[in-house]
Amino acid sequence: MDVVAPMAPRKVAGKVARKVVKATPADLMEDTGTGLDYGTRPDRMPGYLTPTDRFFIRSHAPTPHLDAATWTLRVEGNGVREPLAYTYDDLWHRFPLVSVTRTLECAGNRRVLLGQQFGRTFHGTQWGRGAISTAEWTGVRLRDLLEPAGITPGACEVMPESLDEIRARRPMPLAKAYADDTLVALAMNGGALPPDHGFPARLVVSGWLGAASIKWLGRLEVSEDALYVPWNTEDYVLIGPDFPARGPAHGPVITALPVASLVELPWPARLRPEPQLVRGRAFAGENRVVSVRYRIDDGPWQDAPITSPHLPGAWVRWQFDWNPAPGDHVLRVRATDDQGNTQPDSSTWNELGYLQHSVLAHPVHVQYG
Ligand SMILES: Nc1nc2c(c(=O)[nH]1)N[C@H]1C(S)=C(S)[C@@H](COP(=O)(O)O)O[C@H]1N2
Ligand SMILES: [Mo]
Numbered sequence: 001m002d003v004v005a006p007m008a009p010r011k012v013a014g015k016v017a018r019k020v021v022k023a024t025p026a027d028l029m030e031d032t033g034t035g036l037d038y039g040t041r042p043d044r045m046p047g048y049l050t051p052t053d054r055f056f057i058r059s060h061a062p063t064p065h066l067d068a069a070t071w072t073l074r075v076e077g078n079g080v081r082e083p084l085a086y087t088y089d090d091l092w093h094r095f096p097l098v099s100v101t102r103t104l105e106c107a108g109n110r111r112v113l114l115g116q117q118f119g120r121t122f123h124g125t126q127w128g129r130g131a132i133s134t135a136e137w138t139g140v141r142l143r144d145l146l147e148p149a150g151i152t153p154g155a156c157e158v159m160p161e162s163l164d165e166i167r168a169r170r171p172m173p174l175a176k177a178y179a180d181d182t183l184v185a186l187a188m189n190g191g192a193l194p195p196d197h198g199f200p201a202r203l204v205v206s207g208w209l210g211a212a213s214i215k216w217l218g219r220l221e222v223s224e225d226a227l228y229v230p231w232n233t234e235d236y237v238l239i240g241p242d243f244p245a246r247g248p249a250h251g252p253v254i255t256a257l258p259v260a261s262l263v264e265l266p267w268p269a270r271l272r273p274e275p276q277l278v279r280g281r282a283f284a285g286e287n288r289v290v291s292v293r294y295r296i297d298d299g300p301w302q303d304a305p306i307t308s309p310h311l312p313g314a315w316v317r318w319q320f321d322w323n324p325a326p327g328d329h330v331l332r333v334r335a336t337d338d339q340g341n342t343q344p345d346s347s348t349w350n351e352l353g354y355l356q357h358s359v360l361a362h363p364v365h366v367q368y369g
Helices: 088-093 111-118 142-149
Strands: 029-031 038-040 072-076 084-087 098-105 132-141 157-162 182-188 202-205 217-223 260-263 269-271 276-283 289-296 316-322 327-337 362-366
Touching: 072 142, 084 088, 084 142, 088 182, 098 202, 132 142, 142 182, 142 217, 260 327, 276 289, 276 327, 289 316
Parallel strands: 072 217, 269 362
Antiparallel strands: 029 038, 072 084, 098 132, 132 182, 157 217, 182 202, 260 276, 276 316, 289 327, 327 362
16 A cells, blocks of 8 residues: 555545444544544544543454443463452452543654655555544552462563453553552543543553553463563564564564654644744653654754653654744754654554654645735
C-alpha cells in the first residue's frame, strides 16, 4: 500500500467494518482503516488528560463483550504456591484502590513517518501521530493481586493474558509487575473502563509500549521460567541489521519507550500570520521529560517552556509564542529526558516500523484568510 497523503485521516468509511464499540468521529479521531485502530487527533486534545471518548484505540481483534458478573481473574503458574481467582467485586472491594495518571503509546506510533524517512511503507497499522493518549487510571496494584497466591522465590516473570479472540499475552519481569504504578485498572478518567479499553479490567504498565498493557484481562501467569509468546518473539521486537536475534526472540524486546514529542497542529498545518500560541506534548516512557526546544526553519533552537506537571510515565505539555510570516515553514521540536536522552535526527530502521521518535520536520503553511 502506498501512502500518498499520510497524515490526513483516510476516508475508508464503508470499506471496512468497525469492530469497536465507541463512536470515532472523524473530527476527533484518525481512522487508520483497519476498523480496529483509531488515533487521537493531535489538534483535538483539549486538556492535559485525553478525554475517554477520544482516547486512541489499538486492538488486534474485535472488542469482546464481557460480563463483569461472571468474569474472573485467575492467578496461576509454577511461580505461585496457591493458584486463585478474583471476581470483579473482589477487585473493587478487597484491595486498596490507587489512581495514577499515565500515558499509553503504541510502539508503532508514527509508523507512517518512519516510512517517509526511509521512502517505504512499513507493514502494520498505518499510524500517524495519534497512537498516544493519557488518562487517570484507577485500580489495584498488580502486586497486591499476586502476593496472596504466594509467589515462589524462583518466580521471575508475570504474564497477563486476555479474553479476546487473540488471547493476547506479554510477559514482564517480576520487578516491573511489582512496581508501585503497575496497575490492574478498573476505571479510566473517573468512569468504568469502556469496552474498547479493556472492560472489566486491563493492565497499565507505566512507561512501556502500549502492547504491555493487556486489555480484557483474564489470567495472570507467574513463572519461574522465561516465557516466549508471539508478542515478545516476533511482534513488538526490533528486527533488522542493527538488532541481532536473542534466543527465541527475533530481536531485542521493546519495553520502555524513548523520548518523543508532538505538536498539537494538523499535518500539514495551516496558520494565519498573527501572534499565536503553539502547543504540544512530550513523553519519555519511564523517564521524566526535562526540556523541550523548538526551531523554526533555519533559526536558532529555543526553549519551549513546560506548562504541566513532570510525572514519570506521563506526558508533559509545552508551548511557545509565534508570530509567523506568510509562506511555508518547517517547525522542529526536540525533547530531552532526565537521563540525558534526547530525540535523535533520524530513527533506526527496523522491519516492523516501531519506535519512530526522531525530530520531525512539521510542515506549516502560513497565509491570510
Ligand atoms: N487484549 C488485548 N490487549 C491489548 C491489545 C489487544 O489487541 N488485545 N492491544 C495492545 C496495544 S498494541 C496497545 S497500543 C494498547 C492500546 O490500548 P487502548 O486501545 O486502550 O488505547 O493495548 C494493548 N493491549
Ligand atoms: Mo500497540
